[in-house]
Amino acid sequence: MTTHAAKASRVWITGASSGIGAALARELAARGYVVAVTARSEKALAELAGSAANIHAFAGDITDRDGMATLVDAIERDLGPIDLAVLNAGIYLPTSFPEFDVDIFDRSFAVNLGGTVNCLAPLVPLMSARKYGRIAIVSSVAGYGGLPTSAAYGATKAALFNLGESLAMDVAAHGVKVSMIAPGFVKTPATDVNTFPMPFIISAEDAARRIVNGLEKGRAHIAFPKRFSFLLRLINLLPRGAYTRLVGGATNRD
Numbered sequence: 001m002t003t004h005a006a007k008a009s010r011v012w013i014t015g016a017s018s019g020i021g022a023a024l025a026r027e028l029a030a031r032g033y034v035v036a037v038t039a040r041s042e043k044a045l046a047e048l049a050g051s052a053a054n055i056h057a058f059a060g061d062i063t064d065r066d067g068m069a070t071l072v073d074a075i076e077r078d079l080g081p082i083d084l085a086v087l088n089a090g091i092y093l094p095t096s097f098p099e100f101d102v103d104i105f106d107r108s109f110a111v112n113l114g115g116t117v118n119c120l121a122p123l124v125p126l127m128s129a130r131k132y133g134r135i136a137i138v139s140s141v142a143g144y145g146g147l148p149t150s151a152a153y154g155a156t157k158a159a160l161f162n163l164g165e166s167l168a169m170d171v172a173a174h175g176v177k178v179s180m181i182a183p184g185f186v187k188t189p190a191t192d193v194n195t196f197p198m199p200f201i202i203s204a205e206d207a208a209r210r211i212v213n214g215l216e217k218g219r220a221h222i223a224f225p226k227r228f229s230f231l232l233r234l235i236n237l238l239p240r241g242a243y244t245r246l247v248g249g250a251t252n253r254d
């Protein structure tokens with residue numbers, strides 16, 4: 001265990017039953033952290049917990065506000081104070097028009113945004129009282145600016161950026177740090193359904209290593225792969241009309 005791991009030894013990860021969250025749990029466990037994992041799929045969590053002695057399953061649905069308060073209590077009672085929380089659970093539901101499926105927006109907002117808030121609600125007061133802790137919020141490079149099929153998903157990820165950066169300013173005085181995580185394309189069950197080309201796609205294991213490395217260095221913004229996130233941030237500096245014309249034109253699949 002590194003010095004850093006010894007300081008931030010207990011980690012809570014949401015959305016850990018598959019993809020990036022599961023890979024993060026394995027990476028952190030291998031580095032000596034005590035890891036609490038949450039998702040709805042009890043079976044997948046049990047298998048993950050069975051793979052390492054320092055991974056512990058705490059199943060739950062992040063859209064359940066009271067449930068998240070109870071679950072955070074249970075983790076702290078069983079394992080001790082949460083030093084690092086990685087709020088990673090999220091869903092990707094692409095939009096298509098002209099039919100307007102309000103349900104896609106409702107579900108995306110409820111899980112990605114409301115669910116993250118439900119996890120923050122018990123965590124922020126506990127960490128603030130201890131004057132110690134880091135909260136990492138998994139957004140996406142899709143939160144930097146609008147993208148095709150992302151009207152619902154991208155809106156939640158942009159909102160998470162704003163939420164997290166604002167929160168970071170407010171809780172700094174209470175000794176709590178916030179890191180924003182912006183992955184590009186990562187091969188997971190969420191992206192396996194995509195039929196379009198996914199430039200610079202990396203494995204979930206690679207993503208997990210980059211995230212943990214960034215968190216151990218105390219980074220406020222962890223974005224990867226570097227070339228892809230840099231390119232997206234660069235084109236987001238364009239005037240907004242030019243941005244939408246460029247991205248809309250480059251990704252037009254008709």
Ligand SMILES: NC(=O)c1ccc[n+]([C@@H]2O[C@H](COP(=O)([O-])OP(=O)(O)OC[C@H]3O[C@@H](n4cnc5c(N)ncnc54)[C@H](OP(=O)(O)O)[C@@H]3O)[C@@H](O)[C@H]2O)c1
Nearest residue numbers: 015017018019020039040041061062090140185186188190
């Ligand atoms: N893959 C990418 O290219 C990519 C890129 C940028 C950002 N991200 C973000 O990275 C995060 C992880 O995505 P992923 O690609 O690893 O997808 P994934 O394999 O589909 O994992 C999503 C995780 O979220 C959990 N989850 C979904 N709804 C939940 C709920 N209501 N309560 C609790 N847990 C819930 C799922 O578990 P259960 O279904 O068992 O609950 C699962 O463990 C997401 O926030 C995603 O937006 C992914």
